């Protein structure tokens with residue numbers, strides 16, 4: 207796709223010369239009434255500059271801006287759109303559910319079906335870690351509730367998390383977090399009392415010695431270790447071989463629980479999420495959290511795990527959690543349709559698309575002489591600039607030449623390819639990325655790589 211094509215909006219075709227004026231005006235309007243003009247910081251273009259593209263619609267592998275310019279989408283709503291945008295089975299399921307009512311505040315059969323489906327699907331050697339599943343509305347709620355449950359189950363106060371991992375925006379989990387917190391360069395969030403922050407121990411990822419030391423220093427006080435199943439919010443940093451097993455072994459040795467956060471990886475890297483493909487085998491994690499793909503683009507998330515732990519939740523147990531819209535029937539319908547459609551062939555297509563884009567980006571950056579490394583976990587990947595070694599922790603991620611990303615990003619955007627506007631985010635492919643969409647990415651990459659090569663560090 208050429209830059210000229212981007213001017214081919216219906217209005218431009220009609221002779222109206224306003225390439226990006228409408229978008230800029232909308233952003234100005236948004237900033238007057240919405241903080242920063244966006245309802246989630248990762249959507250802002252703070253680290254790449256410029257006004258975020260306002261999206262009017264999306265279909266298959268493409269998103270369309272307010273002027274109907276088409277972009278190959280490598281964001282996929284930050285993960286949920288595993289089938290591509292507007293998949294007919296999902297849209298039909300939501301339409302049909304809407305015709306029966308939007309929300310009842312009462313249990314529905316769909317919720318039971320979704321819990322059963324996850325129980326049957328997250329399975330390995332005949333075992334599943336999901337004996338019970340509680341539906342909530344966001345990944346943030348899922349991890350927040352998982353932490354509360356772990357504290358309720360153990361009677362202990364502390365939680366271990368890893369630097370650069372993102373588990374949503376609950377107070378205790380924001381320290382040294384990835385995603386937008388990393389993009390904006392924040393060590394933590396204002397508004398989190400020191401007393402709350404002190405209950406979270408932040409350790410370097412993939413560091414067994416640091417993990418063992420934390421348990422030695424705080425005997426009988428750590429309720430849980432929470433970890434992204436494979437880190438993908440500081441760019442993609444896979445767990446070192448054996449690290450997820452080490453987390454489980456060390457935590458259990460000391461009577462703590464393990465929360466595996468699969469909000470991003472769940473049902474994206476494979477039919478059973480990362481747990482289903484973890485090289486360490488069927489891990490005995492206690493709690494798992496899901497979001498994104500489980501709801502196929504609607505607001506729904508979940509936490510699951512051992513019955514003994516989940517049954518501590520109200521109304522059975524003393525750990526409270528609730529939600530007016532938890533298990534919303536439209537979201538459940540979207541989730542069921544998405545998971546039922548996401549079969550082995552879908553994952554094979556997403557994996558193949560990821561292979562193709564990784565090969566193209568590596569080829570283009572090498573050709574342009576940009577040192578880089580591709581971090582990868584299944585079909586999730588990201589590019590670290592200015593290094594030949596794939597980063598293994600947050601310090602190494604931050605040491606890269608992140609300043610090359612804005613030029614790279616904007617060169618792709620100008621050619622109709624929409625990347626995450628942050629070097630700390632994964633690239634997302636979908637089963638709808640066909641040869642035409644992937645060819646456009648391949649065609650756009652060489653000049654983007656040259657733009658990255660020509661970029662200079664900030665003064």
Ligand code: PLP
Nearest residue numbers: 344345346372373374469470497
């Ligand atoms: N956990 C992980 C691993 C995530 O990637 C995210 C969001 O990106 C969350 C939790 C929070 O989910 P939500 O944005 O739905 O609150």
